[in-house]
Amino acid sequence: MARITAGVGCSHVPAIGVAMDQGITGQPYWEPCFSGFEASREWMKKAQPDVIFLVYNDHCTAFDASCIPTFALGCAPEFNPADEGWGPRPVPVVRNHQKLASHIAQSLILSEFDITIMNEMEVDHGLTVPLSVMFGEHGLEDTWPVLVIPLAVNVVQFPPPTGNRCFNLGKAIRRAVDSFDEDLNVVIFGTGGMSHQLQYKRAGLINKDWDQLFLDRLTSDPVGLSKMPHVEYLREAGSEGVEMVMWHVMRGALDEDVVEVHRHYHVPASNTAVGHIILENKTGLRT
Amino acid sequence: MSLKKEYDDIPGTFVFDADRSREGYQLNQFCISLRLQRNRDVFNADESAYLDKYAMTPEQRDAVLKRDWNGLLMLGGNIYYTSKLAANDGINFQELAGIMTGMGSEAYRAMMLGGGRSPEGNRYQHEWDEKE
Numbered sequence: 001m002a003r004i005t006a007g008v009g010c011s012h013v014p015a016i017g018v019a020m021d022q023g024i025t026g027q028p029y030w031e032p033c034f035s036g037f038e039a040s041r042e043w044m045k046k047a048q049p050d051v052i053f054l055v056y057n058d059h060c061t062a063f064d065a066s067c068i069p070t071f072a073l074g075c076a077p078e079f080n081p082a083d084e085g086w087g088p089r090p091v092p093v094v095r096n097h098q099k100l101a102s103h104i105a106q107s108l109i110l111s112e113f114d115i116t117i118m119n120e121m122e123v124d125h126g127l128t129v130p131l132s133v134m135f136g137e138h139g140l141e142d143t144w145p146v147l148v149i150p151l152a153v154n155v156v157q158f159p160p161p162t163g164n165r166c167f168n169l170g171k172a173i174r175r176a177v178d179s180f181d182e183d184l185n186v187v188i189f190g191t192g193g194m195s196h197q198l199q200y201k202r203a204g205l206i207n208k209d210w211d212q213l214f215l216d217r218l219t220s221d222p223v224g225l226s227k228m229p230h231v232e233y234l235r236e237a238g239s240e241g242v243e244m245v246m247w248h249v250m251r252g253a254l255d256e257d258v259v260e261v262h263r264h265y266h267v268p269a270s271n272t273a274v275g276h277i278i279l280e281n282k283t284g285l286r287t
Numbered sequence: 288m289s290l291k292k293e294y295d296d297i298p299g300t301f302v303f304d305a306d307r308s309r310e311g312y313q314l315n316q317f318c319i320s321l322r323l324q325r326n327r328d329v330f331n332a333d334e335s336a337y338l339d340k341y342a343m344t345p346e347q348r349d350a351v352l353k354r355d356w357n358g359l360l361m362l363g364g365n366i367y368y369t370s371k372l373a374a375n376d377g378i379n380f381q382e383l384a385g386i387m388t389g390m391g392s393e394a395y396r397a398m399m400l401g402g403g404r405s406p407e408g409n410r411y412q413h414e415w416d417e418k419e
Contacts, residue, residue: 014380060367064319065312085322085374156367158294158304195403199366200357202299203384204395206403231293235410239300240366268399270381 002100002177002184005285006047007250007258008040009218009277010133012056012191014125015270017089020132033274036264037133043262043278044134047285049187051097051147053104053173055249056126056191057155059084069116070161071169073108074123074150075101082122090140091128097147100180104149107176113169115151123150130191133276155192155243159230163248167226170252177253185285190250192243194265194275195236205238206273211265214244215277219260222251240272255281298415303365311363317341317351318368321375330375356387 016033019025025034061082063069079094108115127150132138135145151173154160161169170188177186194211197203214237217225226248233242262278294302301307308315317338320326330337338348350358351372359369366383373383385395398404408414 060315060319060365060371061322065308065315065368083322083324085327085371087324156303156365157308158302197300197404198370198380198384199387200299200301200360201388202297202404202409203388204398204404205406205409206399207406208402210406234294234300234302235297236406239297239302267402270379271384271399273403 002180002182002186004053004174004177004186004188004253005049005281005283006187007254007279008130008134008187008189009215009247009250009275009279010130010189010191011193011269011272011274011276012126012129013269013272013274014084014129016274017125017129017132020137021090033266033269034133036266036276039262040134040264040276040278041136047187048185049146050184051100051149051186052131053149053151053177053186053188053253054127054130054191055151055153055189055246056130057243057246058152059124059126060156061124062122063152068154068157069152070154071113072116072118072121072152073101073105074118074121074152075105076119076121079121079123079127079150081128082124084124089125089128091132092138092140092143094123094127094131094144094148094150096149097184100177100182100184101149103180104173104176107179108169108172111172111175113172118152121150121152126191130189151249153246153249155245158242160242160245162230163226163228163245166245166248167223167252170249170254173249174253188250188253190247192246193237193241194244194273195238195241196272197238198240198271202238204271206267207236207238208265208267208273210236211273211275215263215265215275218247218251218277218279219258226251251279254279255283257282296412298409298412301360307363307365309363311347311365311368313341313343314347314351314359314362314364315368317343318364318371321371327375356383360387
């Protein structure tokens, strides 16, 4: 039987990918950002997931303004890293567990989550940066050590889905995974954030207290946290901080009680507060 | 439209909602076309001719040609789209923020290294009005 054993929350700042691709992660600017992921890479070797279910958003790359699905599930056999305007990242093609993805798609729709099915899709830094920070450098000739099922969430055009909807979607994803009969260890990623605003005169907003409380409440009050209204993200965590709704999908897919095994927080990476957390179900990492 | 916009009192911020998306559609579709090198080549060879393919307003077109980054946002552009035009010009997100805030690259970068812009005094429009 397939099982979701753990969740990872992680920022997906594009500049982090650029720093890894250029090999400058040891520079004084970047060292404190990357040192917080060393323990995560060790944890990943221990966790040994077969599949990552990766919740992220596309940044006007694979999706233009002509079609804006709220939830789009990647069901293609593989996903190429996209050219976002400065050339594709030199990282491996992302391979899917296509049968599990199709199974989840059907299960979600029958659970009344009317997702969009993507049979062709490119993926941008929102998906590849979390893989890079958690698995380290992998070049074009290499392969990622896991299969990845992407779920793209619209957080560009307001309103994104509510935190509550995301949390409940996470629960439905968990039921779908639980009902798949192949023996698989699945880890779910919720990505984006933390506080940041990229645009106009308030650009550069960072709210460390808000971010830390958000990380705390993932274990102490996940349901209450998922009820936070959109306007609070916009006001307190910046207009692009609303990406944090995607973390609730990850949290909803885990047990009610989880153990926080790692946390990292650093300001800045470019315009953004980097936040990262690893949460394990108490039933342990093995399926 | 009867949906109340409770986010309109956040200072220095455009929330890219359905109204902005409708207004900025052609502008944003132009911007995303620059994601691909072959389109960037055509645009850079003759900007004006390339812009003829998109039914933008004269104000939007002018803002593109003048690289009026805040003007683009006011006219319905979204930062993830306008950043494609910036990338074409060799301007990254942090440099673009330096321009949009009026701080310049160096001061903006220093602010970020110092922990970023505090939310204190930056949550409500009236807090900005009182400063002026």
